[in-house]
Amino acid sequence: MDFDPKWTLEEALAAQEEAEANGLEWGDPTGPLGKWDGTRVLKELQGSYEAGDTLALLAAIRRCFQHELPVPEWVSSEFIRRYDQVLNGRAKTWDDAFGAFFSKQKRFVGYRQRRELSVVVPLRIRRILDTEPNTPIGKELFARVAEMSDIPIGGDAIEKLWRESPFGRLFNPNFKKSKPKKIS
Structure with missing residues (x-):
């Protein structure tokens, strides 16, 4: 199609x-x-x-x-x-x-961890939403994902990763990403 x-x-x-x-x-x-x-x-x-x-x-x-x-x-x-x-x-x-x-300001190890989490976090949230479709997308869901032992970040960071993911953008098409920064 x-x-x-x-x-x-x-x-x-x-x-x-x-x-x-x-x-x-x-x-x-x-x-x-x-x-x-x-x-x-x-x-x-x-x-x-x-x-x-x-x-x-x-x-x-x-x-x-x-x-x-x-x-x-x-x-x-x-x-x-x-x-x-x-x-x-x-x-x-x-x-x-x-x-x-990678500029001098951009740390490779931190970047790699954020990049990996940018895939893992939305997939975890999607899995919860697929198995529990009445779960509201909000602070409680993000805190729940943050409590998972292998995700070393808090609920606010989880929310940011979700909102910037393709899934998050699709579920909230009015969400605006932060302004792009010039890379030096």
Whole structure:
């Protein structure tokens, strides 16, 4: 089934349910819901890129591949421009052209832990919501997940990870991520 980027969340969910009833595997990022959300994220990434976050360009490329979306013109033209900077000797390194992912301020170990938790936490919450569908999404749920022995963060951090996850964005489409920071 195709998707329409102008769908509401409800329309995207209905199309996803229909696709799953016809054999699409749950969680497939190329399904209607994945493509719909991927298109929304591409718009966010364009805003981040325009605000100076050069790594948003690479994230946009990944998003296109992940959801099998057409590459937007801004992504293709900016990728070619930056690639050509290295190819033509105007940038010494790929980091010079695309931006360094880890700056002196960004600690690798802390980043890796947050990245792992950004996957684990939403999946734990989804599992609870799937088995207990009447559970409200709120402070009590986040505190419950925080009490799990292998998650070393509190309820507020759990809530932030949920709200910034694809699941959290889908369940709360009005949620705004924090403003992008320029990566130096």
